[in-house]
Amino acid sequence: MSEERLRRLMARARQERPPRTDVTGAVMAAVRADERQDSTTLAPLAWVAVGAAALAVPAGLAAIAAWEFISDPLLGLAGTLVWWAL
Amino acid sequence: MVRTGCEVLQCASSAAGTAGLARLCQTARGEQQSPKRSTARADAADVRHCLSGDDEAFRRLVERHQGRVSSLMWRFSRDREVHAELIQDVFIEAWRSLPGYRAEAPFEHWLTRIATRVGYRFWHRRAREERITTVPLEDCPQLSAPEQLEPSEAGELLHRLLQELSPRNRLVITLRYLEALSVQETAELTGWSQTMVKVQAWRARGKLRTLFERAIGEAGDE
Numbered sequence: 286m287s288e289e290r291l292r293r294l295m296a297r298a299r300q301e302r303p304p305r306t307d308v309t310g311a312v313m314a315a316v317r318a319d320e321r322q323d324s325t326t327l328a329p330l331a332w333v334a335v336g337a338a339a340l341a342v343p344a345g346l347a348a349i350a351a352w353e354f355i356s357d358p359l360l361g362l363a364g365t366l367v368w369w370a371l
Numbered sequence: 372m373v374r375t376g377c378e379v380l381q382c383a384s385s386a387a388g389t390a391g392l393a394r395l396c397q398t399a400r401g402e403q404q405s406p407k408r409s410t411a412r413a414d415a416a417d418v419r420h421c422l423s424g425d426d427e428a429f430r431r432l433v434e435r436h437q438g439r440v441s442s443l444m445w446r447f448s449r450d451r452e453v454h455a456e457l458i459q460d461v462f463i464e465a466w467r468s469l470p471g472y473r474a475e476a477p478f479e480h481w482l483t484r485i486a487t488r489v490g491y492r493f494w495h496r497r498a499r500e501e502r503i504t505t506v507p508l509e510d511c512p513q514l515s516a517p518e519q520l521e522p523s524e525a526g527e528l529l530h531r532l533l534q535e536l537s538p539r540n541r542l543v544i545t546l547r548y549l550e551a552l553s554v555q556e557t558a559e560l561t562g563w564s565q566t567m568v569k570v571q572a573w574r575a576r577g578k579l580r581t582l583f584e585r586a587i588g589e590a591g592d593e
Contacts, residue, residue, distance in 0.1 A: 287580060287583055287584045287587065288580060290514075290516075290517055290583070290587070291579065291580055291583045293517040293518055294514075294517035294520070294525050294528065294529060294583075295525075295529065295548050295549060296517075297517050297518060297520055297522055297525035297526075298522060298525040298526040298528075298529045298549060299522075299549055299551060300522040300525075301445075301522035301523050301525065301526040302442075302522075303441050303442050303444075303445035303454070304445075304451060304454070305441075306437070306441050306451075306454065306455050306458060307437070308433070308437055308455055308458045308459050308462065309430060309433045309434055309437065311455075311459050312433050312459050312462040312463060312466075313426065313429070313430055313433070315459065315463050316426065316429060316463065316466050317426065319463070319466070319467070
């Protein structure tokens with residue numbers, strides 16, 4: 286009995302129409318604000334990336350040049366051992 | 372006198388008597404009968420324009436779908452202000468997720484999934500913030516004769532009853548019995564399995580029936 290009444294209550298509630306709401310203006314304002322925020326957040330980050338790259342390139346070149354002068358530590362150890370052995 | 376495209380084609384067809392024009396007319400009639408298909412085509416075009424940076428295309432999508440979204444969100448909150456906020460949240464989330472839209476399902480279906488998620492999240496937040504323990508229904512003696520209620524009154528009463536259920540139970544009742552969706556559609560919207568939807572719906576319906584019987588008792592006592 287109560288199941289039947291509940292079913293009828295649901296059927297009645299299904300016929301309800303929601304109040305008319307137009308959110309187009311508010312949504313578009315939010316979307317545009319979102320886009321502006323994206324561009325203001327990304328611009329400083331882009332400059333940081335450019336600066337980091339500008340520093341990284343000379344540092345990399347200096348590292349390659351320094352690599353040429355670095356000798357293998359094992360070679361030094363082997364030389365010492367040979368000297369002791371002799 | 373304004374003629375529809377189909378009528379014009381019919382005239383041309385009878386005048387020329389060609390089978391090709393008759394076929395064209397059938398196509399035109401078919402298009403008239405399936406506005407859903409033309410909506411889907413317009414949606415697909417607008418999504419493409421949106422992704423290439425055309426904001427106006429998104430405006431068209433909002434205008435086209437806000438009625439359906441509004442109708443669903445009204446089930447989640449009957450407070451007009453909150454209701455409007457929920458609709459906005461749905462579209463803003465859609466805007467942010469649009470680059471990930473794969474067009475595997477119609478845009479409307481994808482949007483409904485977002486709306487369900489937004490509404491469910493809202494209920495969860497509300498359930499944490501305020502614990503509703505009592506449902507004052509004693510001021511509504513028509514509960515025993517629901518057909519005498521206005522649809523909005525029936526909606527309001529049901530909403531008050533559903534407030535006593537967990538968000539999960541509310542969601543399954545809302546989708547299955549108020550939105551009249553199939554088990555498969557409910558499963559797609561919630562991300563649950565079909566078995567889970569059936570079990571959850573059966574349990575939720577039982578709990579709602581108990582609440583309803585109690586409310587009828589309370590209303591009858593008054």
